[in-house]
Amino acid sequence: MSEHPRRIVVLGSTGSIGEQTLEMVRAHPDRLMVTGLAAGRNSQRLAEQAAEFGVDLVALADETSAERFDETVTKPLVGPDGICELVESAEADLVVCAISGVAGLRPLMVALEAGIDCALANKEPLVSAGRIVTETARKSGARLLPIDSEISAIFQCLRGEDPSEVEKILLTASGGPFSGLSAEELQEVTADRALDHPTWQMGRKVTIDSATLANKGFEVFEVHWMFGVDVRNIEVVVHHQSIIHSMVQFQDGSVIAQMGLPDMRVAIQFAMLYPERVSNDLPRMDLAEIGKLTFARPDTERFPCLRLAFSAARAGRSYPAVLNAADEVAVEAFLADEIPFMRIPELIERALEEHQAFETHTLADVEQADAWAREYVRGLL
Numbered sequence: 001m002s003e004h005p006r007r008i009v010v011l012g013s014t015g016s017i018g019e020q021t022l023e024m025v026r027a028h029p030d031r032l033m034v035t036g037l038a039a040g041r042n043s044q045r046l047a048e049q050a051a052e053f054g055v056d057l058v059a060l061a062d063e064t065s066a067e068r069f070d071e072t073v074t075k076p077l078v079g080p081d082g083i084c085e086l087v088e089s090a091e092a093d094l095v096v097c098a099i100s101g102v103a104g105l106r107p108l109m110v111a112l113e114a115g116i117d118c119a120l121a122n123k124e125p126l127v128s129a130g131r132i133v134t135e136t137a138r139k140s141g142a143r144l145l146p147i148d149s150e151i152s153a154i155f156q157c158l159r160g161e162d163p164s165e166v167e168k169i170l171l172t173a174s175g176g177p178f179s180g181l182s183a184e185e186l187q188e189v190t191a192d193r194a195l196d197h198p199t200w201q202m203g204r205k206v207t208i209d210s211a212t213l214a215n216k217g218f219e220v221f222e223v224h225w226m227f228g229v230d231v232r233n234i235e236v237v238v239h240h241q242s243i244i245h246s247m248v249q250f251q252d253g254s255v256i257a258q259m260g261l262p263d264m265r266v267a268i269q270f271a272m273l274y275p276e277r278v279s280n281d282l283p284r285m286d287l288a289e290i291g292k293l294t295f296a297r298p299d300t301e302r303f304p305c306l307r308l309a310f311s312a313a314r315a316g317r318s319y320p321a322v323l324n325a326a327d328e329v330a331v332e333a334f335l336a337d338e339i340p341f342m343r344i345p346e347l348i349e350r351a352l353e354e355h356q357a358f359e360t361h362t363l364a365d366v367e368q369a370d371a372w373a374r375e376y377v378r379g380l381l
Contacts, residue, residue, distance in 0.1 A: 005029070008272065009036035009090045011083065011107055012098030014045040016203045017121040017147065017264065021096050022049060024269045027280060032272060036090035038083045038099070038107070043069040043076075050074055059086040061103065084110045092116055094272060096147070100205045101328050102128050102321075102370055109133070109363065115140040119271035121147040123218035124328075128321040129366045130225035144226060145271040151222045152267035153245035153258035158227065161248070161256075169223050170247035170255070172239040173298060174262075176211040179238065183302050189341035191334060202264075208331045209305075212344050213298060217309020221320060224313060231313045236306060238296040243285065261285050304345040308352060317357040318369035325373035326351035333381055347377050 008025065012018045018039070025032045038059040039046040047070040050058050059077035060066040066078045077086050080103070087095060087110045095111040097104050098121040105125040111118050113136060120126070125133050137144050146152045150171055158166070177196060178186060194211040195204060202210065209215035220234050242262040249255045260266055261283055269280060300307040305327070312323040330347040333339045339347070351373050360366050 005031055005033040006272065007035045007091060007093045008032055009038075009087060009092040009095045009111075010034060010098065011038045011087075011095060011104065012040070012100065012122070013037040013049055014039040014042040015098055015100065017098035017268070018096070020265050021098065021268050021272070022053070024265055024272060024280075025053070028269075028273070028278065031278070035092055036086045038086055039065075040099070041065040046076070047073045057086050057090050059083045061099075080106055083107045087111050087116070088114065094119055094145075096121065096268075096272070097125070098122060098147070100124075100203055102324060105129060105133075105363070105366075109136060112136045112140055112142045112144075115142050117143040117145060119145045119147050119268075120222075121268075123148065123215070123222055124324050126225045127218050127221045127324045128370060129360065129363065130221055130320070132360070132363060132366065134225045143274075145274055146222065146226060147264070147267050147271045148219065148222060149262070149264060149267045150219055150246040151226060152270055154223060154227060154248060156258045156270070157246070157248040157256040161250070163228065165250050165252075166227075166229065166248055167233065167251045167253075168249040169227070169229050169234045170249060171216065171219055171223060171234055171236050172242075172244055172246050173213065173216040173236055174210070174242045175238040175240055175296070175298070176213060176303075178211055179240070179299075181302075186302060187340060187342050191337060194334075194341060204335060205328070205331055208334060208344075209327065212305040212341075213300075213303040214305035214309065214327050214344075214348075216298070217306045217313075218324070220309055220313050231310065236298050238298050240294050240296075241290060241292075243290060243293055259285065305348065308345065308348050312352060315357065318360050318365065319352060319355065319357055321360060321366045321369035322351050322355045322373040323348060325370040326377045329374050329377040329381075338381060347380055350380060351376050 034053040036057040041062045043065040050073045056074045059082040069076045094117045096119045097108050102124045104122045244257045247257040312319040326348040330344040
């Protein structure tokens with residue numbers, strides 16, 4: 001244990017991951033302290049968090065929300081530039097990146113360029129700009145630590161192992177809330193039903209992505225970039241109970257799995273206190289009570305988003321940025337009741353088919369592909 005508490009900045013502090021991150025800070029006040037908080041629009045909750053943790057540095061992505069912020073607590077920084085300024089100013093040892101969507105990319109890059117370790121909860125930066133993100137981390141010496149439960153599982157399975165001996169990554173998926181529905185029934189899915197995930201408590205965007213299996217496709221990019229695994233050596237396996245969070249198969253045929261109850265706080269604590277494993281009061285797994293573990297192959301006919309993600313990952317160039325942006329716009333439209341559930345993969349596929357791909361060497365290239373996809377999909381709407 002270090003002499004001083006680890007200084008944490010939480011980006012997306014009022015969301016599901018952000019709240020659970022702060023819960024783990026409360027559980028380990030001798031090891032963790034908060035030096036900066038950033039949120040989207042929830043100014044009231046951000047003010048409560050800042051007051052509780054004694055944080056002076058806060059930021060809101062939305063100008064109107066910033067005007068409603070209780071400035072007796074502190075004065076917030078505003079907008080994307082404000083969030084980046086917060087990262088630069090907070091003197092953090094670790095930035096927890098939990099801003100939904102590609103909006104989290106710029107502050108992540110600011111942290112990595114400064115050599116600050118980042119615990120990554122949102123997948124979109126590695127989907128859109130995986131090569132740029134990982135090369136920046138390598139050059140600055142900053143560590144990328146996964147919070148996503150499946151990616152954390154792989155990270156844990158590989159501890160002490162030789163990466164060259166990995167044969168395959170077995171990435172588990174719960175199958176989402178609609179794994180038992182027919183193609184016809186999927187046409188009738190509503191946003192309220194899609195937001196009711198059977199095993200995980202997550203934010204709205206990632207819950208819809210889980211229901212379409214886009215989320216699992218995004219995790220393929222995480223595995224590829226974080227662990228240097230060829231996309232052809234990543235296999236998705238549906239595991240309904242969400243007890244095995246993922247597995248690594250080695251070249252001698254051995255398979256190592258990481259298991260536990262579906263509780264994001266385990267992965268969050270592991271990332272924030274890495275490389276230590278620290279005792280906690282979280283619920284423990286009872287295998288006899290669970291009884292059985294079942295597995296199946298994913299159905300990419302009913303859930304095309306997974307197929308589209310693998311295709312974009314193999315094609316590379318600007319396709320991944322288009323995949324991500326098209327998904328963000330389509331999910332927003334579904335949540336606003338503007339399109340039916342199965343229109344989400346249709347819109348993503350149309351964007352990928354129509355896109356004229358190019359190399360993405362810089363963030364400006366990524367932003368260009370992202371902007372094109374958003375405009376194209378909105379045009380289809």
